[in-house]
Amino acid sequence: MGNVLITGAASGIARAAAKRLSARMTVYAADIDAAGLAETVDGIVAAGGDAKAVEVDVSNRESVESMVASVDGGIEAAFFAAGIHIRGTAETVSEEDWDRMIGVHVKGTFLCCQATLRRMRAQGTGGAIVTMSSDYAVMAVPGGAAYCAAKAAIHSLTKSIAQEFAPDRIRVNALGPGPIDTPILRSGRTDEEYDAARKRLADNLPIGRLGQPEEVAAVVDFLLGERSSYITGQIVHPNGGQLTW
Numbered sequence: 001m002g003n004v005l006i007t008g009a010a011s012g013i014a015r016a017a018a019k020r021l022s023a024r025m026t027v028y029a030a031d032i033d034a035a036g037l038a039e040t041v042d043g044i045v046a047a048g049g050d051a052k053a054v055e056v057d058v059s060n061r062e063s064v065e066s067m068v069a070s071v072d073g074g075i076e077a078a079f080f081a082a083g084i085h086i087r088g089t090a091e092t093v094s095e096e097d098w099d100r101m102i103g104v105h106v107k108g109t110f111l112c113c114q115a116t117l118r119r120m121r122a123q124g125t126g127g128a129i130v131t132m133s134s135d136y137a138v139m140a141v142p143g144g145a146a147y148c149a150a151k152a153a154i155h156s157l158t159k160s161i162a163q164e165f166a167p168d169r170i171r172v173n174a175l176g177p178g179p180i181d182t183p184i185l186r187s188g189r190t191d192e193e194y195d196a197a198r199k200r201l202a203d204n205l206p207i208g209r210l211g212q213p214e215e216v217a218a219v220v221d222f223l224l225g226e227r228s229s230y231i232t233g234q235i236v237h238p239n240g241g242q243l244t245w
């Protein structure tokens with residue numbers, strides 16, 4: 001039973017992944033939201049698993065380094081999913097919001113990967129990392145200028161890191177989910193806008209419904225485990241058929 005480090009674990013997809021992975025690993029659940037983290041950790045411990053809460057701001061180097069240092073023993077696996085969504089067209093998005101989006105998503109993913117990879121390489125026993133991109137890394141979305149750019153950067157970053165660390169038996173893959181029913185879908189929307197967005201998204205999906213966090217967590221479990229031992233540098237899309245090529 002090794003350790004898995006998960007960011008964004010106070011909510012949504014990463015919380016579901018933390019719960020699922022706690023069946024076979026000790027979970028270091030990290031997030032900026034202390035109250036949500038406590039709920040995640042309490043739920044895992046109540047179900048008989050082992051989990052620890054680590055407060056982190058992934059966009060801050062010292063905070064990320066202290067998160068990685070807080071893991072006792074080895075880090076065998078990591079899932080970096082912390083994210084935000086500030087909506088705005090290319091014309092309206094403010095410089096401050098652009099910096100925040102790129103800071104949390106791109107710099108945050110880079111800092112988490114860098115600190116973890118240094119540790120994994122020093123351990124010398126391989127490892128697996130999953131980063132969080134999106135279908136929107138390769139799709140155009142009006143009102144999603146910063147989000148789409150950030151997710152494309154995470155996809156690209158993941159491919160380079162995968163090639164750099166493959167000789168160390170460290171696999172690195174990105175997730176590219178379609179619309180998943182989590183609080184991020186609500187952010188920046190009124191109740192009416194949120195209901196309309198959920199309906200529009202579901203209607204446009206070949207599978208006809210939004211995804212559930214647990215359906216993404218199952219893919220994370222696969223990509224962090226032995227069954228995916230020959231997969232690295234890929235983006236895997238649990239997306240209800242939204243994107244096909």
Ligand SMILES: NC(=O)c1ccc[n+]([C@@H]2O[C@H](COP(=O)([O-])OP(=O)(O)OC[C@H]3O[C@@H](n4cnc5c(N)ncnc54)[C@H](O)[C@@H]3O)[C@@H](O)[C@H]2O)c1
Pocket residue numbers: 007008009010011012013014030031032033036056057058059081082083084104132133134135176177178179180181182183184185
């Ligand atoms: N829900 C979707 O439709 C969808 C689709 C594709 C990709 N994603 C991505 O999946 C990831 C998880 O999103 P979710 O849907 O579970 O949303 P969510 O809002 O439920 O979870 C996001 C978590 O990230 C945390 N977070 C935000 N900023 C942080 C920071 N600076 N440091 C540490 N933690 C921080 C939040 O506190 C929250 O717990 C995000 O990167 C999101 O962009 C979501």
